[in-house]
Amino acid sequence: MREVIDVEKLDPDFKYEIAKEPGGEMIMRCFACGTCSAGCPVREIDDGYNPRKIIRMALLGMKDKVLESDFIWQCAHCYQCHQRCPQDVRFTDIIGAMRSLAIKDAKKKGKRIKAPGYVFARSFMTCTELFGKVWEPALLPLFFLGTANLKGLIDYMPLGMKFFPKGKIRVIPPVPLVGTSSKVRNIKKRAEEANK
């Protein structure tokens, strides 16, 4: 389906904003060859995901569309595109710059990021902070409630219930709640300080 671009909403400075972020410096080198999209493993399972298109959208100035999209949270950081790009655009790092701008933009607007990829990453972090590792009985409710998708949670329940008797999912959290995940919290704190 063709996408209609509202030129009134384009922000010509968006590419410069990205270029100023660590990792975003090379964005303007892209000549849209599509090599990144051709080798991307995420695109292999979801053809709506398209690194070349994300860069085009950013260069055109589609700031809100890019920063509010789920695409920027779907990249698996495998560095395939990074290695193959003939222009050394470093798309993996550009995605990092876009994520950083998305977080800053949401904070500025006082908005919550609702993109499922972001909510999943947050839920994952919350789990590791609480339990020291992922514990699915907490991860899935955090994710589905965070995306306001109660139906998704209900749909997954029968599958989850099959795992308990086989010991694939623990009924009890993997570690005591207090004091065991301070290392994870310290890593997060240091990362947040480094990003200030």
Ligand code: SF4
């Ligand atoms: S491979 Fe590099 S130059 Fe080609 S579209 Fe992707 S980012 Fe742009």
Ligand code: SF4
């Ligand atoms: S780093 Fe991201 S965009 Fe690039 S190939 Fe891997 S998953 Fe795709």
